[in-house]
Amino acid sequence: MPPAEPAAVQGPVDLLLPSARGRAVREAPATSAAGSAAVGSAPGGLASVRSAPVGPALLAAAVLVVSVAAAVRVGTADVGWAGLARVLGARLGLAVEPLPPLLDSLVWDLRLPRVLMAALVGAALAVCGTVLQAVTRNALADPYLLGVSSGASTGAVAVVVLGVGASTLGVTGGALAGALLSFGLLLLLLRRSGLDSVRIVLTGVVVGQLFTALTSLALMASADADTTRAVTHWLLGSLAPARWNTVAVCAVVTPLGVLAAWLCAHALDGLAFGADTAASLGIGVRRTRMLLLVVTAVLTAVAVATVGAIGFVGLIVPHGVRFLVGPLHRALLPCAALAGAVFLVWTDALARIAFAPREVPVGVLTALLGVPLFLLVLRRRGEL
Numbered sequence: 001m002p003p004a005e006p007a008a009v010q011g012p013v014d015l016l017l018p019s020a021r022g023r024a025v026r027e028a029p030a031t032s033a034a035g036s037a038a039v040g041s042a043p044g045g046l047a048s049v050r051s052a053p054v055g056p057a058l059l060a061a062a063v064l065v066v067s068v069a070a071a072v073r074v075g076t077a078d079v080g081w082a083g084l085a086r087v088l089g090a091r092l093g094l095a096v097e098p099l100p101p102l103l104d105s106l107v108w109d110l111r112l113p114r115v116l117m118a119a120l121v122g123a124a125l126a127v128c129g130t131v132l133q134a135v136t137r138n139a140l141a142d143p144y145l146l147g148v149s150s151g152a153s154t155g156a157v158a159v160v161v162l163g164v165g166a167s168t169l170g171v172t173g174g175a176l177a178g179a180l181l182s183f184g185l186l187l188l189l190l191r192r193s194g195l196d197s198v199r200i201v202l203t204g205v206v207v208g209q210l211f212t213a214l215t216s217l218a219l220m221a222s223a224d225a226d227t228t229r230a231v232t233h234w235l236l237g238s239l240a241p242a243r244w245n246t247v248a249v250c251a252v253v254t255p256l257g258v259l260a261a262w263l264c265a266h267a268l269d270g271l272a273f274g275a276d277t278a279a280s281l282g283i284g285v286r287r288t289r290m291l292l293l294v295v296t297a298v299l300t301a302v303a304v305a306t307v308g309a310i311g312f313v314g315l316i317v318p319h320g321v322r323f324l325v326g327p328l329h330r331a332l333l334p335c336a337a338l339a340g341a342v343f344l345v346w347t348d349a350l351a352r353i354a355f356a357p358r359e360v361p362v363g364v365l366t367a368l369l370g371v372p373l374f375l376l377v378l379r380r381r382g383e384l
Helices: 020-029 055-075 081-091 101-136 148-160 171-189 197-222 225-235 243-265 265-272 275-280 285-307 311-327 329-355 362-380
Strands: none
Touching: 020 197, 055 081, 055 101, 055 329, 101 197, 101 243, 101 265, 101 311, 101 329, 148 171, 148 197, 148 225, 148 285, 171 197, 171 285, 197 225, 225 243, 243 265, 243 285, 243 329, 243 362, 265 275, 265 285, 265 329, 311 329, 311 362, 329 362
16 A cells, blocks of 8 residues: 555644744845845845755765766676667667666666666656645645545556556556545645645545545455455555656756746745745745646656555655755755665665565555664754
């Protein structure tokens, strides 16, 4: 089953960013009573004194490139650096001797798309968690807060178990349709609200529980033991089905979603301090929240539809990166994306070799690794 939707925890900004408030205030310029100095000319309303530091982002990008190359080599069949270079060279049309067809296909058709998918999904989930923690001011917010993963699970089960649309949609298409349906229901329920953080959290939990119940009902009513086992494996999250066509979809959606969130970085800085503060800084709160909810829902829907529900990435990575680079989203978002990509690449590599030749669903390992890492972050920040 997908990760349980987090409980609605609403509190002051110190709950979400205990060290962020003081740091953001120190880094922000002095304001007049009307707040005109703070607004400046920055789009979204909250200007930062310094631009995003490029050092941490460049370092994280370099680590990601090395991690992708190293993770492609990891597996039951040994592939050296020279072999990896030969595969890439042969695919690029260079004058190199290709590897034997079986090994070449293993690297190019299985491992490389899987590792790239891990990087894209990890980046998408980390950015979604970062955005939702600011929009809802909820320390427990993660990409599955809106109930999208539960809708995707229902869509996948409808295809696998009930055969609804099986000939045209497939599991991925069914999961994507279910995710978008659940998000549409969320927007329908929120249409007359002001999109305040409490309503978003509570409505998301309700929608998630509804689709979780539908998924369980379909499994109990129509599935046999083998089908239930296969669906459960998918629901726990697995990158094994990754192929170049699904990588291409994520390679388009994820960068666009990350860019859209980054362009709203100043607005996210304001929303982290509450709707009233954001509105006083000239931010269109309802419009910005709606845009960011759509962006996170699309990113989450595509990720869950392709690899299943992988928990904890969108929860622990934003907290850890915030501890390292600070609360300002101009730096936080790109660093979180890169850190999420690195984290999931190596977690998936561990999932492939930890119990070889059997493979552990990567969602299980992200939870096992995420709990102690999250506790460590809380302890380092003095909250535990």
